Amino acid sequence: MLDIHGLTASIGGKAILKGIDLSVPAGEIHAIMGPNGSGKSTLGYVLAGREDHSVTGGTVTFEGRDMLSMEPEARAAAGLFLAFQAPIELPGVNNANFIRTALNAVRRAHGESELDAVQFLKLARAELKRLAMPDDMLKRNVNVGFSGGEKKRNEVLQMTLLRPRFAVLDETDSGLDIDALKIVADGVNALRGPEFSALVITHHQRLLDHLVPNRVHVLAGGRIVRSGGPELAKELEKSGYGAMLAEAA
Amino acid sequence: MPADSETLDTVRSVTQSGYKWGFETDIEMDVAPKGLSADTIRLISERKQEPSWMLEWRLKAYQAWLAMEEPHWARVEHARIDYQDIHYYAAPKKKPGPKSLDEVDPELLRTYEKLGIPLKERAILAGVEGADQDGYVEGSGQIAVDAVFDSVSVATTFRATLSKVGVIFCPISEAIREYPDLVRQYIGSVVPVADNFFAALNSAVFTDGSFVFIPKGVRCPMELSTYFRMNARNTGQFERTLIIAEAGAHVSYLEGCTAPQRDENQLHAAVVELVAMDDATIKYSTVQNWYPGDAEGRGGIYNFVTKRGACLGARSKISWTQVETGSAITWKYPSCVLLGEDSVGEFYSVAVTNNRQQADTGTKMIHIGKGSRSTIIAKGISAGRSNNTYRGLVKVLPSAAGARNFTQCDSLLIGQECGAHTVPYIESRNRSAKIEHEATTSKIAEDQLFYCRQRGLSEEDAVNLIVNGFCKDVLKELPMEFAVEAQKLLAVSLEGSVG
Ligand SMILES: Nc1ncnc2c1ncn2[C@@H]1O[C@H](COP(=O)(O)OP(=O)(O)OP(=O)(O)O)[C@@H](O)[C@H]1O
Ligand SMILES: [Mg+2]
Numbered sequence: 001m002l003d004i005h006g007l008t009a010s011i012g013g014k015a016i017l018k019g020i021d022l023s024v025p026a027g028e029i030h031a032i033m034g035p036n037g038s039g040k041s042t043l044g045y046v047l048a049g050r051e052d053h054s055v056t057g058g059t060v061t062f063e064g065r066d067m068l069s070m071e072p073e074a075r076a077a078a079g080l081f082l083a084f085q086a087p088i089e090l091p092g093v094n095n096a097n098f099i100r101t102a103l104n105a106v107r108r109a110h111g112e113s114e115l116d117a118v119q120f121l122k123l124a125r126a127e128l129k130r131l132a133m134p135d136d137m138l139k140r141n142v143n144v145g146f147s148g149g150e151k152k153r154n155e156v157l158q159m160t161l162l163r164p165r166f167a168v169l170d171e172t173d174s175g176l177d178i179d180a181l182k183i184v185a186d187g188v189n190a191l192r193g194p195e196f197s198a199l200v201i202t203h204h205q206r207l208l209d210h211l212v213p214n215r216v217h218v219l220a221g222g223r224i225v226r227s228g229g230p231e232l233a234k235e236l237e238k239s240g241y242g243a244m245l246a247e248a249a
Numbered sequence: 250m251p252a253d254s255e256t257l258d259t260v261r262s263v264t265q266s267g268y269k270w271g272f273e274t275d276i277e278m279d280v281a282p283k284g285l286s287a288d289t290i291r292l293i294s295e296r297k298q299e300p301s302w303m304l305e306w307r308l309k310a311y312q313a314w315l316a317m318e319e320p321h322w323a324r325v326e327h328a329r330i331d332y333q334d335i336h337y338y339a340a341p342k343k344k345p346g347p348k349s350l351d352e353v354d355p356e357l358l359r360t361y362e363k364l365g366i367p368l369k370e371r372a373i374l375a376g377v378e379g380a381d382q383d384g385y386v387e388g389s390g391q392i393a394v395d396a397v398f399d400s401v402s403v404a405t406t407f408r409a410t411l412s413k414v415g416v417i418f419c420p421i422s423e424a425i426r427e428y429p430d431l432v433r434q435y436i437g438s439v440v441p442v443a444d445n446f447f448a449a450l451n452s453a454v455f456t457d458g459s460f461v462f463i464p465k466g467v468r469c470p471m472e473l474s475t476y477f478r479m480n481a482r483n484t485g486q487f488e489r490t491l492i493i494a495e496a497g498a499h500v501s502y503l504e505g506c507t508a509p510q511r512d513e514n515q516l517h518a519a520v521v522e523l524v525a526m527d528d529a530t531i532k533y534s535t536v537q538n539w540y541p542g543d544a545e546g547r548g549g550i551y552n553f554v555t556k557r558g559a560c561l562g563a564r565s566k567i568s569w570t571q572v573e574t575g576s577a578i579t580w581k582y583p584s585c586v587l588l589g590e591d592s593v594g595e596f597y598s599v600a601v602t603n604n605r606q607q608a609d610t611g612t613k614m615i616h617i618g619k620g621s622r623s624t625i626i627a628k629g630i631s632a633g634r635s636n637n638t639y640r641g642l643v644k645v646l647p648s649a650a651g652a653r654n655f656t657q658c659d660s661l662l663i664g665q666e667c668g669a670h671t672v673p674y675i676e677s678r679n680r681s682a683k684i685e686h687e688a689t690t691s692k693i694a695e696d697q698l699f700y701c702r703q704r705g706l707s708e709e710d711a712v713n714l715i716v717n718g719f720c721k722d723v724l725k726e727l728p729m730e731f732a733v734e735a736q737k738l739l740a741v742s743l744e745g746s747v748g
Contacts, residue, residue: 048703052695076705088700092718101714102704109705141718158704 001026001197002047002166007058009046016042018222020058024166027194031208031233032201034219035241040201041085043219044168047199048082049075062166076102077109079165083155083172085201090142095154096124098142099161106162127160130190131183148175156187163191167198173207185210205237220245281338287311289337290453296338297422297456300429306437310452313443320446324638324670325578325607327551330516337454337487416469416500417462421489424460431462435493439522439559439586447518447580448555455489455520463498463529472728474503488519494529496562501532503731517576518553527562527589532570534727536735539575541606541742549577549606556583560592560618568595569612570726572735574742577606582640584613587621587649594623597723599735601742602635602667611641611672616649616682625656628720631667632743638670645682652682660690661719663712663743713740 002024009017016039024030032040045053047060049072060067067075090098096117104114115123124138133153143151152172159167172184188198188211200213208216208230216232217224218241226232226244236244281292290311294304319330411418417428425432442452463469494500504521517539523531533556542549552575558567569583585594596612614623623643631637643654660669671688693715701711716739717724724732 048699050699072699072702073705073707076703082703084700084703088694088696090697090700090715090718092721093714094718098701098704098714101710102701102706105705105707105710162704 001028001063002199003059003061004047005059007043007046007060008056009042009053010056011042011053015056016053016222017046020219020222020224022217022224024197024199026197027192028214029188029192029198029200029211030215030217031213032199032217032219033203033233033236035245038220039222040219041170042222044082044085044170044199044201047075047168048072048080073105074109076162076164077106081159081162081164081167083152083159083167083169085170085174087143087146087151087155089144089146091144093142094138095140095142096121096138099124099138099158102158103162124157124161127157131157131160131187132179133157133183149177149180152176153180153183156184160187160190165196167191167196168201169198170201171203172200173202173204181207182210205233208233218244281336283336284333285311285335285337285454293338293454293456297425299422299425302429302433303425306442307453310442310449311454314446314449314453317443317446317449324609324636324640325580327578330551332450335516338456410470414467414470415464416467417460418473419460421458421460421491422456424491428460428462431493432460432491435522435524436489436491437522439524439557440520440555445555447553448520451487451489451518451520451555455487458488458490458519459492459502460490461492461500461502463492463494463500465495466497467495468498469500472501472503474505486515486517486519488517490519490521491524492522492531492533493524494526494531494565496527496529498526498529500530501534501728503534503536503728505536505538505731505734516551516553519555521554521556521583523558523567525558525560525562525565525567525589525592528564529562530566530568531558532568533558533583534731535569535571535573536727536731536738537571537573537575537579538738538742540577541575541604542577543604545605550575552576552579552581554581556581557586557613558584558594559586560589560594560621562592563590563618564592565589566593566595568593568597568726570595570597570723571599571610572720572723572727572738573598573600573608573610574738576608579606579608579610581610582612584615585623586615586617587623587652588617589621590618591620591622592618593621595726596623596625596627597726598627599630599720599723599739600628600637600639601630601739602632602637603742604633604635606633606635608636609638609640611639613642614644614654616643616645616652616654616679618649620651621649622653623655625654625658626722627656627658628723629658629660629669630663630716630719630739630743631660631669632663634666636668636670638672640672640674642674643676643684644674645677645679645684647678649679650681652679654682654684656684656686657722658686658688659719660688661716662690662692709740712743716743 004020004022007017007020020043034040042053046055055068062078100115100120107114128135128137137154137157143154146154152175155172173181176184185207200211212230216228216230218226281289287308290307294307440448443449461473492502523533525531539550539552560567567585571583573579583596587594594614598610600608600610602608611627612625625641627639629637629639639658641656643656645652656673658671662669669690673686675684677684693712697715698708698711701714702708717736724735727735
């Protein structure tokens with residue numbers, strides 16, 4: 001589904017990603033772990049097409065299409081979703097209106113009919129209920145005055161409503177209480193299927209307990225230094241990155 | 250909420266068509282020679298079949314104007330205006346009323362069509378005989394329209410329904426003839442003839458406008474609306490509007506403007522006077538979309554307007570809501586004189602400038618009555634190389650014990666080359682008064698745009714969404730239909746401001 005080859009990227013002239021090779025087949029969930037500042041968020045932004053992150057080399061193909069040549073909104077329409085590590089506030093913009101506008105933009109791109117406010121609210125309320133989130137989540141302004149955990153839940157709500165084919169979750173589990181953690185995992189598991197893949201960036205094994213990944217990759221210094229099965233995460237939890245990095249060097 | 254998808258459609262259609270309302274109508278005109286003199290004023294007064302007191306009033310204003318100088322304190326720049334190079338009177342030639350729409354000048358109908366006026370209303374506006382007879386269905390949410398087509402109100406709709414409850418809604422020229430006592434009592438009572446340069450000019454040469462009178466205790470059964478259009482080349486527009494709400498009366502009035510694209514700068518100097526008695530409420534909403542000029546600012550409208558409301562009665566309320574997207578230059582300060590005890594003044598404004606547009610706008614709240622209150626919410630949006638200034642005065646006189654004001658001024662900048670300025674003047678001469686002022690300036694951040702685009706929105710849609718969010722507190726004050734229209738205008742006027 002997603003194939004990354006030799007991807008290098010820099011921010012403000014400083015090289016951050018130094019050659020990433022990664023393939024996520026359809027239906028699989030891969031976890032990315034790694035020390036602070038190793039480039040995990042950068043990878044997510046580059047996949048989503050953030051303009052101030054310049055790609056200096058390599059390729060990314062998404063279902064056979066050259067994704068790097070596409071505008072961010074075209075990538076979204078193709079089914080890419082990024083749950084932001086730090087979700088952005090949009091003052092005065094009603095959350096329901098925002099998600100509906102986004103959903104309709106994606107539907108339009110697929111030649112599907114747009115949802116009116118009533119149809120959308122019905123859908124959104126059902127989703128809220130499933131995710132055990134309060135109704136007022138839709139009435140509030142996008143992320144404004146949301147607690148850290150509420151912002152993360154709002155990312156999950158958007159994801160489940162937009163139904164992407166490929167989701168990148170950037171530390172969506174950070175700052176969540178135990179119950180919310182399970183909700184996030186449920187959100188991803190609900191989308192899980194042969195047509196859905198995800199890249200889950202996390203620092204914690206506990207999310208991976210609920211969301212058993214097919215593969216775990218360790219990103220350090222802008223490179224993937226190790227890949228393995230779910231047991232790799234457990235190993236890291238016990239011994240940290242130090243030993244592994246020394247070994248990789 | 251449903252306006253957003255429409256907003257997007259509008260953006261798309263306008264991207265392809267340029268200024269959507271940039272059309273010009275060619276109708277037989279009755280035009281006075283260029284230039285301003287006592288004779289021009291006599292000609293206007295004579296064409297309007299005015300009583301002699303009106304002519305005298307005009308001539309007095311003219312004398313005052315001759316002694317005044319064009320003001321230059323606003324943060325706007327423009328080429329010198331040659332007041333002798335303007336036609337002060339232009340009227341479509343009067344013919345006997347057409348029998349059906351087929352007999353109506355097709356140009357006029359096309360103009361109405363482009364303005365989006367429904368067919369039935371078009372017939373009434375065009376003066377088709379009998380078109381206004383079977384008309385209005387109570388509670389159907391209809392809007393009465395008084396179209397100012399150039400300088401003469403071609404027709405007025407829904408008069409019958411309104412007159413049933415005693416509401417007068419007619420061209421002011423007609424009111425001067427039919428209700429001289431009312432007009433004489435109130436005209437110039439809120440904006441005196443010599444109030445300022447442009448008001449004096451207007452008083453001397455105004456050709457038409459609307460007159461509204463809501464009798465005691467009456468809640469006007471529909472929104473009253475005027476479409477202003479400037480049409481004849483080089484015809485300055487000098488509208489005069491007078492709205493009187495007697496004790497306990499309520500009225501909501503909307504002024505909407507579009508104008509044809511043209512090369513010369515056009516001067517517009519309107520005067521609006523509002524009078525509210527005890528417990529009366531006047532809500533005056535404006536969606537202003539005059540031609541702003543091309544990307545270099547050539548050919549736009551100069552909009553120099555004096556709008557003022559007098560809250561004469563106890564607990565009276567005057568609320569100004571404006572969405573200003575058009576004109577090359579806007580110079581406009583809708584104000585409230587809060588004389589009545591516990592009277593309320595409100596000003597909600599969105600002013601958008603793009604390309605080379607200049608706007609210097611704001612309000613004045615003059616607190617005289619005990620316990621009078623005012624609220625000011627001003628949102629300025631600047632894009633391109635435009636300049637946007639908020640200028641506001643809150644004045645509390647010694648008599649206004651317990652007066653309160655809250656002011657919120659927010660500026661949003663799009664791009665690097667535009668300017669936003671906030672100039673608040675506060676004068677309080679009563680210690681018990683409470684005045685609060687908050688101001689913010691922000692930019693649409695790259696990460697906000699990226700967040701929206703990651704969700705599938707185009708950059709332009711993202712800007713619209715963010716701008717609409719920024720203006721929400723003002724837009725929600727507009728009547729529903731006009732809120733939708735205003736959202737479209739915001740999208741249209743910011744089109745091309747990013748990327
Ligand atoms: N806008 C920026 N300007 C300059 N440097 C940046 C910018 N954004 C990120 N960086 C740098 O890029 C490197 C990678 O950052 P990134 O956010 O991708 O790390 P991360 O792996 O997600 O870390 P964390 O686990 O703390 O979230 C860091 O050294 C960071 O300082
Ligand atoms: Mg990160």
